[in-house]
Structures are given as C-alpha cells and as structure tokens.
Amino acid sequence: xEKMKLTQYIINEYLVPRGHYFGDKIIFVNCSNExxxxxxxxxQKENKVKACFVKIDEKTINLFTEIQALFHVDIQxxxxxxxxxxxxxxxxxxKKFQLKEFGGYDTITLDEVNDGIKSFHKKNxxxxxxxxxxxxxxxxxxxxxxxxxKGSFELNFVLPDGNDNLILQKNINDYIYSHNPFCVxxxxxxxxxxxxxxxxxxxxEPIHDFRIFNYDDYEKIEKTEGI
Numbered sequence: 001x002e003k004m005k006l007t008q009y010i011i012n013e014y015l016v017p018r019g020h021y022f023g024d025k026i027i028f029v030n031c032s033n034e035x036x037x038x039x040x041x042x043x044q045k046e047n048k049v050k051a052c053f054v055k056i057d058e059k060t061i062n063l064f065t066e067i068q069a070l071f072h073v074d075i076q077x078x079x080x081x082x083x084x085x086x087x088x089x090x091x092x093x094x095k096k097f098q099l100k101e102f103g104g105y106d107t108i109t110l111d112e113v114n115d116g117i118k119s120f121h122k123k124n125x126x127x128x129x130x131x132x133x134x135x136x137x138x139x140x141x142x143x144x145x146x147x148x149x150k151g152s153f154e155l156n157f158v159l160p161d162g163n164d165n166l167i168l169q170k171n172i173n174d175y176i177y178s179h180n181p182f183c184v185x186x187x188x189x190x191x192x193x194x195x196x197x198x199x200x201x202x203x204x205e206p207i208h209d210f211r212i213f214n215y216d217d218y219e220k221i222e223k224t225e226g227i
Contacts, residue, residue, distance in 0.1 A: 017154050026183075050097065057160055088117065091117065102143075137178075157187070159187060
C-alpha cells in the first residue's frame, strides 16, 4: 500500500494549533523523532493559540514508577501519580502564559510548582502529600480558557519512548476523558497506548473521545512535499 504525502494540508489539519476547543482530542501513534520535532516546531510558530508540551520520556516514566513503588495502596499510587503529572502540566502552562500563580480560591505559585516537582525527585513523601492538596485535576485547567478564552491553548503530551506504566497512562487519559474545552494531543512512538482507560476505569474510545493519526501511514518527513 502506497503511503500518503505529509502535505501542508495535513500539517494544518493535525499539527497547527487551531483553537479547536470541544471534543478535539488526537492520539498520534508510531511517531518518529523527526515527526515529533516537526510537531513541536509547527506548534511553536507565531500563533494566537498557545501550545503547551509536556514531554514524558523514559527517565520521567521511571520516576513515576519509583514514586508508585513507595505506596502500597492502589488509590495512593494513582493520586500521587496524578499529583506529579499535574505539576508537570502546570509548570508548562504557567511558563507558556507567563503566570506567577495559578488557580482561584486556592492558588499555587510557579515556585511552589517547581518545589513540588523537586520533592518528588527527592522522594520526600511528606512534601509530596502536601502537593496533593494544591495539585489540579484535569478539569481545573478550564480556568485558563475562562481567563484567556476558549481555543486559547492546547495541551500536548509527548511520549518519545512510548510508555508501559498503566497508572501513568490512565492519568494522561483523564485529560481526554474529561472533555475539557481545549484541544488535547498525545504523541507516542508506539503503535498505540498501553491502556485505553481513564482512572475511573471508563474506556476512552476513538471517534467518540479522540481521533487517531498514524504516522506510519505517511512517507518519512525527508521524502515529503509541500511542507
């Protein structure tokens, strides 16, 4: 079967942040390093829509695995995974929008976010638990669209080494399941996700919850035209 050209139309349709804000979730599979670089380069060009990239490489996944091993109860593993993931998301969102603090009634500063991430690296359980009380849920990011408008940003999770951590993947999937008023994209080097469940064990499903973009269906970037 002949592979398709990765044309400018396809790039505009899938990679350019276009401010879609409802039901616009995309999972990119079989991503090469070159394609991931292209996606980031395209998204960071001047655009009124701000694209936030959260890179979760093998080193970061190992950190999540080590954190989960500190706890014996499944709900604790899930909650602390969600807490660290939310801090990583918050860091990128706050940097992109140049925010010194985030939230409404109970705010968190960028310094607190960075200190919280450090506490996970140091495996400081008491400080990690404190972070839980200020860490956001996927739906809490709605206040970004409240402040800057619907379609003002998109959230991208990049898994350049794939991912075998099921608890982590379920927490990433929560951002797709929650139907936030902003676009969410997941890029993985694998041919699919290790699990298609959210943390409540409800399924996320193609068409209903997300679209699939398979980079394997396209010619390699160096051979494409119209870019």
